[in-house]
Amino acid sequence: MGESTAPVQTTRTTIRVIEALQELDTAGVSEIADHLDTPTSTVFDHLQTLQQYEFVTSNRDGYSLGTRFLRIGGYCRRNNNLYQTAQPELRKIARKTGEHANLMIPEFGKGVFFAKVEGEDAFRLDTYVGKRVGLQTTAAGKAILSTLPTEEVDEFIEHHGLPEVTENTITDEKALFEELDVIRERGFATDDEERIRGVRCVGAPLLDNNNEVMGAVSVSGPKSGIQDARFEEEIPNLVLRTANVIEVNLKYQ
Structure with missing residues (x-):
């Protein structure tokens, strides 16, 4: 039985x-x-x-x-290779950009903020370690979704839907798949006030040696400070480089 x-x-x-x-x-x-x-x-x-x-x-x-929950959560992170490898790189990119640097992992169809570092110019956000959000609402979450086969994205939509968080949240299935194609082509994802009004974010996926997604790294900050070339080129390049360094360090640790 x-x-x-x-x-x-x-x-x-x-x-x-x-x-x-x-x-x-x-x-x-x-x-x-x-x-x-x-x-x-x-x-x-x-x-x-x-x-x-x-x-x-x-x-x-x-x-x-x-605080016993904190002890358990600390244990989960302390024994996670991705967290240990990503944390110093998050500190570097937070220092370079002055913004929030984030590590997100997928769990039970949600995006979980697994680590975050605040740069000198970072302003207060609602994110905290352990916060769970809809994958399609953030750059990091969309970066994760972009690595999944179509059938797995279909399952994600079926189980979790595409609920609206702001007026910019992707709530249409066709629009999501179109954006995922763009993310795959350029290697990074963006979030333009899709979870929090006034906030933009750039994220890139983290893949293991078997090309399976482990999570995503991202940088988020105020829309007023992340515009034009900084949103389209400067921060994306830094995020892509950070993701690459984390992947390589994990491979050869």
């Missing part, structure tokens, strides 16, 4: 409680229960268990996620 693929209800509830705390920040039992439409007693039991194992903390304002 094969292994069951049915979800374990208790585990699923625990995960929903954790996700609720991430969305609500600090919250009381009743607020979390209302958010999840789950009995207060059930939420309380899960919170107590999470607190017992030091995944959740509490004070008079309510419950919050604990």
Whole structure:
């Protein structure tokens, strides 16, 4: 008899409680229960268990996620060759451009910001390590999609759709495939206010020795500072070079 693929209800509830705390920040039992439409007693039991194992903390304002998640996340990155190899190159390109340098990896059909470095001129963005976004909404995500076979892109669209984030987000399947063709031809992708208004981004894919995508590197910054030749040539060249250095370093480490 094969292994069951049915979800374990208790585990699923625990995960929903954790996700609720991430969305609500600090919250009381009743607020979390209302958010999840789950009995207060059930939420309380899960919170107590999470607190017992030091995944959740509490004070008079309510419950919050604990730093033990940070330890687990740090372990995931510390033991990842791509992160270890890319991090020094991200620092270099952030210093050269003055903007945000990002490393994104694909996971469960989303783009995950796996590392980021801020340059001297970088302004505040909503991105943080671990943030998950729609692949078609960012330069790094589109760079990743450009490396996939057509059938895999079709599966991505079927499962995740092409939801609109800004008025510039690609929401049409034909338009996405046309852009992916352009990305393959020139080697890099761009994002012109497609996830955040006023922000532009340039990204390039990272491929392993088997030509399989590992992730993408990108540079993002304010539209006012990334225009004309800087958007079309200067930053793309730096991003392509950075991607190439990371790939070569991974190959010969």
